Amino acid sequence: MERLISPKKTKEIVRKYGFKFSKSLGQNFLIDENILNKIIDGAEVTKEDLVMEIGPGIGTLTQALADQAKKVVAVEIDKSLLPILAETLRESKNVTVVNADVLKLDLHQLIQKEFEGAPVKVIANLPYYVTTPIIMKFLEDRVPLKNMVVMIQKEVADRMQAKPGTKDYGALSVAVQYYCEPQIITRVPSSVFIPQPNVESTVIRLTLLGEPRVKVKNEEVLFQVVRASFGKRRKTLLNALSSSELGVTKEQVKTALAAAQIEENRRGETLTIKEFGILADAIAEVKSIS
Incomplete structure (x- = not known):
């Protein structure tokens, strides 16, 4: 299967299946190979890694992850993308697509079933309206994670890594840094997506700490x-x-x-x-x- 990471191939697949982008699901497909590689490199994906991808879309990033990882489970909420994924991932034998809303999934059960409970790397181009709930679900549920590398709205990424005394420092900063060490991987212009979002994006890596940053009674x-x-x-x-x-x-x-x-x-x-x-x-x- 020809790689999807180009405007031409992405548009061709979208036209072939008559796919309609959903604003309510925040669908924007990546068309830039440089950014795609930075996401994978940022997560340090190797042949030993088990990866969970949230929101694979038409499978652009999924294809590349399948080449680099031991196994990939892609969770996609939009049923209309399933036939597209069946085509674009047909040669990727180490990929399983799960049609579900990640916010409603029992993540421990899924990881036990698909990865035998082993720690996973989570990689995602997240819809901006559910960025924080999805990230906090993985952290608060104590899912076995190595790291999370996510593409999110620039302002949200800035808040996640903000330090005390700065304008961006807030409840989200404390919550994320309680569990993780955040690090900006790269800034992402809107021009690398189809359709182009109205905001700038950032790829951020959240590396799980062995223990929460502080120990509290409650x-x-x-x-x-x-x-x-x-x-x-x-x-x-x-x-x-x-x-x-x-x-x-x-x-x-x-x-x-x-x-x-x-x-x-x-x-x-x-x-x-x-x-x-x-x-x-x-x-x-x-x-x-x-």
Whole structure:
């Protein structure tokens, strides 16, 4: 099968099957070999690797992954792409296509069935409207991962790797960096897609840490504290936390901040992940004795 990574071949396949791009599914097909290679190189795919691809589209990246990896499982939500994938991947004997919504899948069950529970590399050109839910599902479900290399909207990638005190630093930064080490692989112009999206993209690698970046007594409390701290960015921690879903009084927050040795007038955007961990444990302590 001729490689799809060209505007000519992509358009030919789309025309042949009368495929209609779905705006609601955020479908944009990659047509640039340089970017395709950077994705695969960024994930460091070898013949020993097991790969899960989310959103294969017409199979452009899937073809290349099949050449590099031991096995590829491609999860595609759009049924109308299945006959196209049957053609474009017919020579790739190490590829399995699963027609499903990844957000509704039992990922542990799928990995057990297809990869015998072994750690996988996740590679995806994600629809921008579901980028964060998909990434957080893999991380929060504690799926056995080596890394994730995903093409996402530039602004989202910037937030994922942002540091404390910067304008992009927020709840997503803390959540991703709690589990991973993020690294930008390459910036991607809109011109390398059919159709062209209205935003710039970025390929980012999220390398799973052996253990979460900080150890906390209660992860649920940690992420409640993080969400509350960034929910109203202009508020101080004292005011943001005492008026949040945490269910703690201003006095309890004062006690927790003092125990964590964090000033009451600081804002969430200035806290490191380590400080969030210490504060979350202090909040959990005051809640347990109330």
